[in-house]
Amino acid sequence: MSPWIGGLIGIGAAILFLVLFVLIYRKSNMFGVRKIVLLGLFLALAIALGMFESMIPDFLVPGFKLGLANIAIVLLLFGAGWKEALLVDVLRVVLVSLLRGNFMTMGGWMSFAGMALSFLGMLLIHLLWKKASVIFVSIIGALLHDVGQIFVAFIYMENGAIFYYLPFMVLVSLATGALAGIVAYTLLKRESFTRLFRKEEAD
Amino acid sequence: MASKFLDKLRRHVVEIIIVGSILAASITLAVVLSFFRVSSSIAIIKHHNETIMKVDLSKENEERHFQVKGDFSFVTIAVKKDYICIEHNDCPSQYCVNEGWVKSGEKPIICAYNGISIYFSEDSGGSAILG
Structure with a gap:
């Protein structure tokens, strides 16, 4: 892919993000002090978990990740709401890729595509299927994250050999998604944790 | 305790079926790909x-x-x-x-x-x- 096209896609994505941000959050009451602090904490948690898991080498399949950062996103999705989870997820991917030095590179695009597809899948299931459990939503998120990454890699590589790894990545993502889901479920069961998200709690 | 657990499982039967199907399909594909050999050198x-x-x-x-x-x-x-x-x-x-x-x-x-x-x-x- 030529650098010009890559650059145009990057600028287009940034403009799209800004437009979506304004549309989603323009009437939101999200920006009180308490909410900002809470989102900041979850963002820091997601970044820390993301940086930690990026230090673990790919020993099972290429792009192997424990999906620890997704715990923070699932917690926000079920605890605070989808807008909060979306904001933290996007910021997390951007900041982690800046910190790792792969922003606007293939690695960064793979992370972004994985995040976008994963969040969209989790959101649709969470909104359309009220009885869906935390663990199931987390598993689907992990699964779609890997599928999104494979598809970006396929578009970048321009040949289908990369699909060889898909079944192995699906197996790993089922396990890591379940693990993250169990952690999120355990925390969300605790009243001392879900209290964080209640609006009426005084500081 | 066992009945509580079974109760929980019953409530999530559809999810178990979906995840189980994906798991079965990916295990099958993974095994096939692991043993599949192209005869070309x-x-x-x-x-x-x-x-x-x-x-x-x-x-x-x-x-x-x-x-x-x-x-x-x-x-x-x-x-x-x-x-x-x-x-x-x-x-x-x-x-x-x-x-x-x-x-x-x-x-x-x-x-x-x-x-x-x-x-x-x-x-x-x-x-x-x-x-």
């Missing part, structure tokens, strides 16, 4: 969609090394009788290098960082063997 080395080289591994008598240009750096490939590997690569993950020697007809070796892929195909297109 011709390794096709591509940079994105462009074929750089085709090497008939059955005709390699001595180990030899050569470099191909990737997106960010040169990739050193080694071949010997019936085997090929990526010997050296400057990619951050080094997954392709850690794959080691891959036997003819086995799995592909992918370096997504540099856009290099090595795979075996029965349809070698009858092109001349280069390199």
Whole structure:
């Protein structure tokens, strides 16, 4: 892919993000002090978990990740709401890729595509299927994250050999998604944790 | 306690079926791919969609090394009788290098960082063997 096209896609994505941000959050009451602090904490948690898991080498399949950062996103999705989870997820991917030095590179695009597809899948299931459990939503998120990454890699590589790894990545993502889901479920069961998200709690 | 657990399972039957189906399908595919062998000994080395080289591994008598240009750096490939590997690569993950020697007809070796892929195909297109 030529650098010009890559650059145009990057600028287009940034403009799209800004437009979506304004549309989603323009009437939101999200920006009180308490909410900002809470989102900041979850963002820091997601970044820390993301940086930690990026230090673990790919020993099972290429792009192997424990999906620890997704715990923070699932917690926000079920605890605070989808807008909060979306904001933290996007910021997390951007900041982690800046910190790792792969922003606007293939690695960064793979992370972004994985995040976008994963969040969209989790959101649709969470909104359309009220009885869906935390663990199931987390598993689907992990699964779609890997599928999104494979598809970006396929578009970048321009040949289908990369699909060889898909079944192995699906197996790993089922396990890591379940693990993250169990952690999120355990925390969300605790009243001392879900209290964080209640609006009426005084500081 | 057991009845509580079964109760919980019953409430999530649909989820269990969906995840179970995906698990079964991916295990089946993974097993098939692990044991599937292409009968060709011709390794096709591509940079994105462009074929750089085709090497008939059955005709390699001595180990030899050569470099191909990737997106960010040169990739050193080694071949010997019936085997090929990526010997050296400057990619951050080094997954392709850690794959080691891959036997003819086995799995592909992918370096997504540099856009290099090595795979075996029965349809070698009858092109001349280069390199």
